[in-house]
Amino acid sequence: MTFEAYDVVVVGGGAAGLNGALTLARARRSVLVVDGGEPRNAPAAAMHAFLSRDGMPPGELLKIGREEVRGYGGEIVSGQVVSAVREDGGFAVTLDDGRVVRARRLLVATGVVDELPPVPGLRERWGRDVLQCPYCHGWEVRDQAVAVLATGAHAAQQALLYRQWTPDVTLLRHTGPEPTETELAQLAARGVRLVSGEVAGLAVADDRLTGARLADGTVVPCQALVVSAHMVPRAGVLESLGVTLTEHPFGAYVAADPSGLTEAPGVWVAGNITDLSAQVIHAAAGGSRAAAFINFDLVAEDTARAVAAAG
Incomplete structure (x- = not known):
């Protein structure tokens, strides 16, 4: 043949x-x-x-x-x-x-x-207002409310990195480990907020992300959510x-x-x-x-x- x-x-x-x-x-x-x-x-x-x-x-x-x-x-x-x-x-x-x-x-x-964290709604908004790379999307979310979903030991560094693009950064503790004392000092010095509780879903209005919904029903406002795939x-x-x-x-x-x-x-x-x-x-x-x-x-x-x- x-x-x-x-x-x-x-x-x-x-x-x-x-x-x-x-x-x-x-x-x-x-x-x-x-x-x-x-x-x-x-x-x-x-x-x-x-x-x-x-x-x-x-x-x-x-x-x-x-x-x-x-x-x-x-x-x-x-x-x-x-x-x-x-x-x-x-x-x-x-x-x-x-x-x-x-x-x-x-x-x-x-x-x-x-492969995204198992939070409902992430896949549907991936690449739009659910993001990972700041060099790909950071400019587009400059000065917006950005939340970082903690799932690993690098979450604090992600939050500090996105702080370069916006002063409004929240670190959602979710399933990530406890930040070290050094990280806590760094986050505080840069004005990054910490929120405890697991994220159970997203809040969306008019096809735009408006927040991350915690398991207790609390919605943490954000216009972009950073995750680690x-x-x-x-x-x-x-x-x-x-x-x-x-x-x-x-x-x-x-x-x-x-x-x-x-x-x-x-x-x-x-x-x-x-x-x-x-x-x-x-x-x-x-x-x-x-x-x-x-x-x-x-x-x-x-x-x-x-x-x-x-x-």
């Missing part, structure tokens, strides 16, 4: 995957992007801190990116990679439509899934190749060297799957960097083959 063959199959069609594919296509490499169509930042109306693209809807960036990749001969298909197995020095990659393609190298940029890598295809996950206080990630190369030869990663703190611009840069090193690796292999053939 004859399979379609590519220099590189890119798993994931977000900023990291598309920028990696763009770099590879411009290096005259045959590249296939398998796009699952589930970008992490889809709930957000706009992305920020991306030079020349600040405020652009996330979907618009991906639309432009797909057009650019195709403009250099790259191929993009919608679907999921079911498995990847080593075969003849490369990989046999099976898609969810049954199609099997071969790749000399893999770039996995499938990102992570944000537990980030779970979409790493099924990597685990099938023997790549393990590294635990992190905010979830897990795939460890890689500075080029993005994993512990599995021939397999690179880029974006949030390997850098949990990466914003869109960081993810895109990571994809480009990984692609450049993949091309270096392929050039070395092509050269070795040419030398062997000439001998």
